[in-house]
Amino acid sequence: MDIAELRDRILKQDRRALARAITLVESGRADHRAQAADLLEALRGAGRQALRIGLSGTPGVGKSTFIESFGIFLTAQGKRVAVLAVDPSSARSGGSILGDKTRMERLSRDKNAFIRPSPSQTHLGGVARRTREAVALCEAAGFDVVLIETVGVGQSETVVAEMSDLFLLLLAPAGGDELQGVKRGIMEMADLILVNKADGDLKSTAMRTCADYLGALRLLRKRPQDPEGFPKAMTVSALEEQGLTDAWAQMCELTDWRRANGHWEGRRESQAQFWFHEEVKQGVLAQLQTGDAKAQIAELAAQVAAQEITPSAAADKVLNALDIRTK
Amino acid sequence: MDIAELRDRILKQDRRALARAITLVESGRADHRAQAADLLEALRGAGRQALRIGLSGTPGVGKSTFIESFGIFLTAQGKRVAVLAVDPSSARSGGSILGDKTRMERLSRDKNAFIRPSPSQTHLGGVARRTREAVALCEAAGFDVVLIETVGVGQSETVVAEMSDLFLLLLAPAGGDELQGVKRGIMEMADLILVNKADGDLKSTAMRTCADYLGALRLLRKRPQDPEGFPKAMTVSALEEQGLTDAWAQMCELTDWRRANGHWEGRRESQAQFWFHEEVKQGVLAQLQTGDAKAQIAELAAQVAAQEITPSAAADKVLNALDIRTK
Numbered sequence: 053m054d055i056a057e058l059r060d061r062i063l064k065q066d067r068r069a070l071a072r073a074i075t076l077v078e079s080g081r082a083d084h085r086a087q088a089a090d091l092l093e094a095l096r097g098a099g100r101q102a103l104r105i106g107l108s109g110t111p112g113v114g115k116s117t118f119i120e121s122f123g124i125f126l127t128a129q130g131k132r133v134a135v136l137a138v139d140p141s142s143a144r145s146g147g148s149i150l151g152d153k154t155r156m157e158r159l160s161r162d163k164n165a166f167i168r169p170s171p172s173q174t175h176l177g178g179v180a181r182r183t184r185e186a187v188a189l190c191e192a193a194g195f196d197v198v199l200i201e202t203v204g205v206g207q208s209e210t211v212v213a214e215m216s217d218l219f220l221l222l223l224a225p226a227g228g229d230e231l232q233g234v235k236r237g238i239m240e241m242a243d244l245i246l247v248n249k250a251d252g253d254l255k256s257t258a259m260r261t262c263a264d265y266l267g268a269l270r271l272l273r274k275r276p277q278d279p280e281g282f283p284k285a286m287t288v289s290a291l292e293e294q295g296l297t298d299a300w301a302q303m304c305e306l307t308d309w310r311r312a313n314g315h316w317e318g319r320r321e322s323q324a325q326f327w328f329h330e331e332v333k334q335g336v337l338a339q340l341q342t343g344d345a346k347a348q349i350a351e352l353a354a355q356v357a358a359q360e361i362t363p364s365a366a367a368d369k370v371l372n373a374l375d376i377r378t379k
Numbered sequence: 380m381d382i383a384e385l386r387d388r389i390l391k392q393d394r395r396a397l398a399r400a401i402t403l404v405e406s407g408r409a410d411h412r413a414q415a416a417d418l419l420e421a422l423r424g425a426g427r428q429a430l431r432i433g434l435s436g437t438p439g440v441g442k443s444t445f446i447e448s449f450g451i452f453l454t455a456q457g458k459r460v461a462v463l464a465v466d467p468s469s470a471r472s473g474g475s476i477l478g479d480k481t482r483m484e485r486l487s488r489d490k491n492a493f494i495r496p497s498p499s500q501t502h503l504g505g506v507a508r509r510t511r512e513a514v515a516l517c518e519a520a521g522f523d524v525v526l527i528e529t530v531g532v533g534q535s536e537t538v539v540a541e542m543s544d545l546f547l548l549l550l551a552p553a554g555g556d557e558l559q560g561v562k563r564g565i566m567e568m569a570d571l572i573l574v575n576k577a578d579g580d581l582k583s584t585a586m587r588t589c590a591d592y593l594g595a596l597r598l599l600r601k602r603p604q605d606p607e608g609f610p611k612a613m614t615v616s617a618l619e620e621q622g623l624t625d626a627w628a629q630m631c632e633l634t635d636w637r638r639a640n641g642h643w644e645g646r647r648e649s650q651a652q653f654w655f656h657e658e659v660k661q662g663v664l665a666q667l668q669t670g671d672a673k674a675q676i677a678e679l680a681a682q683v684a685a686q687e688i689t690p691s692a693a694a695d696k697v698l699n700a701l702d703i704r705t706k
Contacts, residue, residue, distance in 0.1 A: 089691065089695065092691070093689065096688075096689060184690070188689070322684075324683045324689075325683055325684055328679065328694055329676075332676065332697050332698065335694060335695075335697075335701075336664070336667060336701065336703070339701065343703050344704055344705055345705050348705060349659065353655055357648040359651070362419050362423060362651075363658060364416065364508060364511075364512065365419070367658030367659045368658075370662075371666070373706050374706070375704050375705065376663070376672065376701065376702070377670060377671055378672050378700045378701060379702050
């Protein structure tokens, strides 16, 4: 299939074409990368935008159950929903090809849903680029909501937040001293904290936990991109499908306000620039490791380790010898 | 004073010469940087090594009181002690020039102690380089112990840990849910956790807090650079000067073991290489912002924001046009 045909079929919401295109952007082969770039460029003009929702939560908080319940809630309202995952740890386990679909059995059979397992990648930089490109493909294929899930390992939350319009933090009911699990930096990224498992024996604990997080959110500095009362914390039960209507209403209220106040477009613009600069930075550092500076760097690193030269003097030698210019 | 004279006087433990040399390494002027590099190179061969102790703790844990008590404890044992500070936030407040000395009044009058206030710097990269150079100067000036203090803002703990032989985490007694204040990453860096204020009404709380952290430390993976039983948590009272003998004994036990098992030298080597690569990286990115790629990058960033090109395609344009070579 050539790129023009792939483009047309994606625009016609052909799921197999979408899956094929995502495989293309996930490939590390140079010819595939070139084709992927052509495809993305061909689709850029389509002008379709989905609501990109980032979702973070450590294992055990019921993330899969939440995505399944929330996804089915959305498709029941006539929305088309795509689910992508950012899991840098999957490089070790060889990807969660089977995992993602079996753990969301109902949603994976829903014809208005599209679930894409996380690719097995070795570094977060590559995962970030490929996920952003997969998001763009899902938008072109006419999905209304793209859920981007992260397991919350290392910097993956930052990566997901930097490609999302909304960032949800899913938490489990917990006793006081378990609040430590949530890093302050993650709290500051959240637009909505959802305390899951507000059902059965855990219901009252979930409500207390929610109140605790609400208190913690009040202590954070107000962000310009938030209307009064946001970020919020609320309880949900993914298992009993409770609280989803309210959670969705909050997401809509927040995004409507942001659209009306210029924050939606502003955020997309600054995110696009962030990724541009990030890719330039990574690319330059990669060129440094393959270019003719490589041998000099390795030699100086050995001298630094042997204390024959200070780190700063060695770095100055490399930098003074470097010549960075445009061809 | 020329560099050769400054070198000789530093080797003779002249404090005024040391202070002057630190001012030189803190300067941003190109001619000062060149002189600083010459001085450091001239001193490199002196072969003097201090025990570099990194110390982190949020405001309010009694860090100044601890440094004063611990410093006096060490000088009473005939050790010469230098205190440096890494405080990226001091850029805002204009440095803690008065602060550092007044809050350690007794230690600052001790002739075997040298206290250097944190420079006011705008970015952590510069602070890191200057602090490492100040540490090297203190070592050349024959100090036995160099204490490097950080306020624990942002990445400053990582910076300090990467230039220390030992990393101490000073904490205050706290109730269960206040344990959240300590990020897991910081815990993993600590060689010794000291719960301060184990005196008066807080003594029993301090002991409970210590037990909690000891429990938390047990859950971390054992590190190759630790003998059995490390990292440890213990209580101290900086105010009543209690527990310092034991804390110092633990530090000596740990460093003796590391020296005997090759971890001391190994760590210094890998730290030197870390800083070398870090400075090359920062320098290359800085050259990118000043070189002739700058205009192209700015133009493409504007196109990215206007959605006229994808971030990846724009980055590829920059990278394909770049030519990085050694002169």
